[in-house]
Each structure stands twice: as C-alpha cells, then as structure tokens.
Amino acid sequence: MEILEISKLSYSYGDGNKALQNVSIKIQAGEIISIVGESGSGKSTLLHGILGLLPSDDLDGSIVYEGEPLTNFRKRLIRGKEIAIIYQNAGRYFDPVKRIGKQYGEMLNAHGVRNKKEQIKIAKEMLESVHLTDSERILRSYPFELSGGMVQRVAIAMAMTFRPKLLLADEPTSALDATIQERIVRQLLELRREYHTAILLVTHNMGLASYISDYIGVMKDGKMIEYGTRDQIIDHPTEDYTRRLLYAVPDFQEERLAD
Numbered sequence: 001m002e003i004l005e006i007s008k009l010s011y012s013y014g015d016g017n018k019a020l021q022n023v024s025i026k027i028q029a030g031e032i033i034s035i036v037g038e039s040g041s042g043k044s045t046l047l048h049g050i051l052g053l054l055p056s057d058d059l060d061g062s063i064v065y066e067g068e069p070l071t072n073f074r075k076r077l078i079r080g081k082e083i084a085i086i087y088q089n090a091g092r093y094f095d096p097v098k099r100i101g102k103q104y105g106e107m108l109n110a111h112g113v114r115n116k117k118e119q120i121k122i123a124k125e126m127l128e129s130v131h132l133t134d135s136e137r138i139l140r141s142y143p144f145e146l147s148g149g150m151v152q153r154v155a156i157a158m159a160m161t162f163r164p165k166l167l168l169a170d171e172p173t174s175a176l177d178a179t180i181q182e183r184i185v186r187q188l189l190e191l192r193r194e195y196h197t198a199i200l201l202v203t204h205n206m207g208l209a210s211y212i213s214d215y216i217g218v219m220k221d222g223k224m225i226e227y228g229t230r231d232q233i234i235d236h237p238t239e240d241y242t243r244r245l246l247y248a249v250p251d252f253q254e255e256r257l258a259d
C-alpha cells in the first residue's frame with residue numbers, strides 16, 4: 001500500500017499565483033522520491049500543502065495517507081511521530097530564547113517521552129547520529145550559539161527521532177558544506193534501510209536527487225513536467241528544463257551511493 005498518495009493537488013496564493021497545478025505523487029514505504037526544480041517552482045508549497053499549512057479551502061485535490069484522507073485532525077495526531085519534516089532553514093523554527101535541550105525535551109514530551117533521563121539519552125544519541133559529537137554542549141546551547149549548519153543538523157536529528165514512516169525534507173542540506181551534506185545524506189539512506197522510512201525530498205540540486213532517489217519528479221511553474229525512475233530522469237530526460245537542471249550540477253557524477 002502507498003504511504004502517501006497525492007492526487008491533482010492545486011493551490012493558488014491570494015494574488016492568483018498558481019503555485020501548484022495538478023501535482024500527483026505516490027510514495028510506498030521505503031521509497032525515496034525527490035522533487036527537483038528551480039527556486040519558485042512550487043516545491044515548498046507542495047510540502048506545506050501536505051502538512052496542512054495552507055488554507056484547506058483553497059487547496060484542490062486529495063492527499064491520502066495509508067489509505068485514508070489526511071484530514072487536519074489526523075495530521076495533528078501523527079505530525080512529528082509518523083510524519084516528520086525538516087524545514088528549509090530549520091533554524092527559524094527554533095525558539096531563540098530556549099536552550100536546544102529544552103526544545104528537544106518539549107518535543108519528546110509532546111510525543112509521550114516524559115522521563116528526563118530518557119529524554120537526554122535519546123537526544124544525545126540522535127545528535128551523535130548526525131555527527132554532533134559534543135552533544136552535551138549542544139543541548140546546553142541557545143540556537144544563536146550554534147552555527148547555521150549545526151542548528152540544521154539538530155533539526156534533522158529531531159525529525160528522525162521517532163523513525164517516522166514518512167519524512168518530508170525541504171532542501172535539508174542546502175545550507176551545509178559538502179562533507180556534512182554527505183554524512184546527512186548517508187544518515188537519510190540509513191533511516192530508509194533500517195526503518196523503511198519513505199522520504200519525500202524537495203531540492204534544486206539534481207546531483208543530490210540523483211544520488212539518493214528511486215524516483216525523481218521535475219517541477220516548473222507549479223507543474224510536474226516530468227516524472228520517472230531515477231535512471232529515466234538522469235539518463236534519458238525528455239524536457240530541456242530537466243537537462244538544464246542536470247547541467248547545473250558541477251562535475252555531475254553518474255556514480256550513485258551504494259545502499
């Protein structure tokens with residue numbers, strides 16, 4: 001069964017800008033699907049639509065999660081636990097006046113992990129899994145005391161905490177330098193391998209998509225203009241726009257991360 005089935009999703013912002021036009025996607029457990037497009041193509045709007053962050057009256061089409069419509073009520077129940085998201089520039093979503101440890105603790109609390117010791121153990125383990133080795137210091141820090149890349153990794157760790165069934169990721173590694181980026185990508189692949197997490201990744205980076213995806217969708221002006229297996233899109237793109245995205249990757253490598 002599909003984990004997520006999005007059918008003909010359409011959305012216009014108040015100014016009439018058609019940010020999504022008839023976008024359809026299916027994801028099975030354990031699949032990684034990347035949606036690739038230039039800035040402004042509608043990628044973030046798509047994820048916001050799935051998460052219920054757009055006014056539902058203006059959102060056309062259907063979103064089915066594990067065979068049932070993803071109503072706002074269900075979203076609230078499962079968000080963070082079964083469906084997790086890594087936002088673009090995740091730092092903005094942290095409270096600047098609370099230490100990271102407190103915010104991590106509150107997230108765990110909200111999902112039923114109430115024991116302080118248990119919380120600290122989980123948080124440290126997860127931070128170390130994204131190679132934030134000085135986890136004690138990180139937990140004691142306020143967000144502004146960490147670099148953007150570190151805060152991003154904290155957000156990634158938090159999103160992976162409950163081994164979600166579905167992980168939505170919006171340019172999760174764009175702000176990170178290459179070595180960290182690669183580690184995070186390996187971490188995502190491990191999550192998929194060990195827990196069969198389905199991952200819907202949106203990115204402008206065709207190199208990243210080529211590296212980790214089973215399927216790739218290409219978005220332009222709110223439309224999915226091309227969709228296929230990773231090999232179809234990388235080796236036999238049909239659209240010029242897709243070719244341009246491929247050419248934009250510096251020394252594009254055919255090599256794929258073995259997983």
Ligand code: ADP
Binds near residue numbers: 014015
């Ligand atoms: P991407 O994530 O691919 O860069 P977005 O989904 O952010 O694209 O944006 C898609 C389109 O919708 C763009 O034309 C953008 O300018 C517009 N848009 C995004 N957010 C808003 C908003 N809050 N109000 C009006 N227009 C928006």
Ligand code: MG
Binds near residue numbers: 044088
């Ligand atoms: Mg975006």
